[in-house]
Amino acid sequence: MSVKKPDEEFPFIPRIINPAKIEKAVILSAETRIRESSQILNENMPWIKTEIFSSPQSVSRIKSGQLTVFLFDDTALPLVDSDRIRKNNPGCVVILLSANPYIHCSPPQLAKTRYPYSAKADLIFAYSITSLVPPLIITSVVRAAEDLINIRKSSKVRRFIFLVVDDEPRWLSQFLPTLYTIIGQRADVMITRTYEETLSFLFGVKDESRIDRDEYQTLGHGDDVVCLIADIFFPKGPVLNSDAGRDLVRLITRYYPRIPIIIASKAKEAEDFKNEAFLLPKGDQGSLQKLKDYIYDHSGMGVLLMSDKNGRELQRIKNIQGLYRTLSAAEKTTKSGQELRRIMENYGQKDKFSTWLYMHSYGELGDILRPIRSQGRPLIKLLKSHLKKEILRLNATPLTMDGIKVFNLDELLKVLRTISPDILRPFSDNDIISSWLDRKGYSELAEELRPIHGRGAKLSETLIAVIERWQKACARGGRSSRFFQKPKPGGR
Numbered sequence: 001m002s003v004k005k006p007d008e009e010f011p012f013i014p015r016i017i018n019p020a021k022i023e024k025a026v027i028l029s030a031e032t033r034i035r036e037s038s039q040i041l042n043e044n045m046p047w048i049k050t051e052i053f054s055s056p057q058s059v060s061r062i063k064s065g066q067l068t069v070f071l072f073d074d075t076a077l078p079l080v081d082s083d084r085i086r087k088n089n090p091g092c093v094v095i096l097l098s099a100n101p102y103i104h105c106s107p108p109q110l111a112k113t114r115y116p117y118s119a120k121a122d123l124i125f126a127y128s129i130t131s132l133v134p135p136l137i138i139t140s141v142v143r144a145a146e147d148l149i150n151i152r153k154s155s156k157v158r159r160f161i162f163l164v165v166d167d168e169p170r171w172l173s174q175f176l177p178t179l180y181t182i183i184g185q186r187a188d189v190m191i192t193r194t195y196e197e198t199l200s201f202l203f204g205v206k207d208e209s210r211i212d213r214d215e216y217q218t219l220g221h222g223d224d225v226v227c228l229i230a231d232i233f234f235p236k237g238p239v240l241n242s243d244a245g246r247d248l249v250r251l252i253t254r255y256y257p258r259i260p261i262i263i264a265s266k267a268k269e270a271e272d273f274k275n276e277a278f279l280l281p282k283g284d285q286g287s288l289q290k291l292k293d294y295i296y297d298h299s300g301m302g303v304l305l306m307s308d309k310n311g312r313e314l315q316r317i318k319n320i321q322g323l324y325r326t327l328s329a330a331e332k333t334t335k336s337g338q339e340l341r342r343i344m345e346n347y348g349q350k351d352k353f354s355t356w357l358y359m360h361s362y363g364e365l366g367d368i369l370r371p372i373r374s375q376g377r378p379l380i381k382l383l384k385s386h387l388k389k390e391i392l393r394l395n396a397t398p399l400t401m402d403g404i405k406v407f408n409l410d411e412l413l414k415v416l417r418t419i420s421p422d423i424l425r426p427f428s429d430n431d432i433i434s435s436w437l438d439r440k441g442y443s444e445l446a447e448e449l450r451p452i453h454g455r456g457a458k459l460s461e462t463l464i465a466v467i468e469r470w471q472k473a474c475a476r477g478g479r480s481s482r483f484f485q486k487p488k489p490g491g492r
Helices: 032-036 038-044 056-060 082-088 108-114 116-120 134-152 169-183 195-203 244-255 268-273 285-298 320-330 335-349 352-359 363-369 376-396 409-418 421-429 432-440 443-449 457-475
Strands: 024-028 049-053 068-073 093-098 123-126 161-165 188-192 225-230 261-264 278-280 304-307 313-317 399-401 404-406
Touching: 024 038, 024 056, 032 038, 032 134, 038 049, 038 134, 056 082, 068 134, 082 093, 093 116, 093 134, 108 116, 123 134, 123 169, 134 169, 134 188, 161 169, 161 195, 169 188, 169 285, 188 195, 195 244, 225 244, 244 261, 261 268, 261 285, 268 278, 278 285, 304 320, 304 335, 304 352, 313 320, 313 335, 320 335, 320 376, 335 352, 335 376, 352 363, 363 376, 399 421, 399 432, 404 409, 409 457, 421 432, 421 457, 432 443, 443 457
Parallel strands: 024 049, 024 068, 068 093, 093 123, 161 188, 161 225, 225 261, 261 278
Antiparallel strands: 304 313, 399 404
């Protein structure tokens, strides 16, 4: 069925999390499994050229104009000149993959004292030949390096960051593969290991008394954080096992109440936070699905969860059409309408609307709505006005692939069947197709496509098969067929 193209078009600006890509991975290691993990990198991150070296002197002399990650084990890192490496390779990241049990479970201060070479690394991860085998963690390790590069570059593009606070490399190696599986290419991960390092990242200061109450959002990266995942016990000043997590939760609640908090700890003290955070017992595999649900429901990545002050779930909004209908219900003079207005005022004050819109590729709309602090019906009216404009643009916002404009699923399938896999891969790797589908209202289809990566004909075939299955669901009158509803005349 042919579809009439709109008279006016609006550009689709994809939300690319990491515009700077690591181009080279340099490996110097005596451990065979680390060297063999280069094959995994070639499969999972095919844009990276991997080079394996045997000489510390050769690695120390490398001078590259490409963004590079250097991967060393406990034998190699003491032998290289890390200062020279950083000078010759601006923006690079130096990683220690450690098999040392002491480094696995020690805060950075203790590890540095006993094993000074550990201080040379930007990031430290634990590995072992029995459980944390290098091929299973290497992709997450390099992805963490790429995230760090992009966060350091302070891109003008709004960032979306999961802040992970824990001083033990062993747990980071266990947890990051799970976290990246959940968030895909929709957010970065920043790792901090001390209270002072965390304050510096969030607020631009190393002491709570120096937080600027007027300028804190511009001095640190806290405004870019969409979720905090923290242990309770980690170093604060000279106290290496302090309960600094308590102070961190207090500051986040005060300055960034929109940020959901996950306490990752098996300690009995974790129960003290059960009303403020999601509790994730370390090592509990049974909690992982609940973790994914919590992240999707509270970080803006999934539905917009509407809950009352007691935490009772009222609505799960999947797209801006659903948000528009909820706003219409909030205009009513009924008791439920009044309750919805109160909830929306609270959400507006905590920036929950804008965070959700940013995460679903409505950056411009998020920027418009963010400063709004109206209340009651004026707030609802204003929100509806902006949402209506955006909804009316949906069918006039094409995805451009290889110079071809795509307006709907039929056209997307046609392009996928003809486009070169090499041209297609960046659209998949950078979450561009899923972001466009998200904007169009196909949020569930977008989520199904997000984990799909690869290269060659297999990538094209997989994407086509998933979309064809969704098309058939639409034809049968499934729920996805309702996603393109527009506002009724008059805004009701």
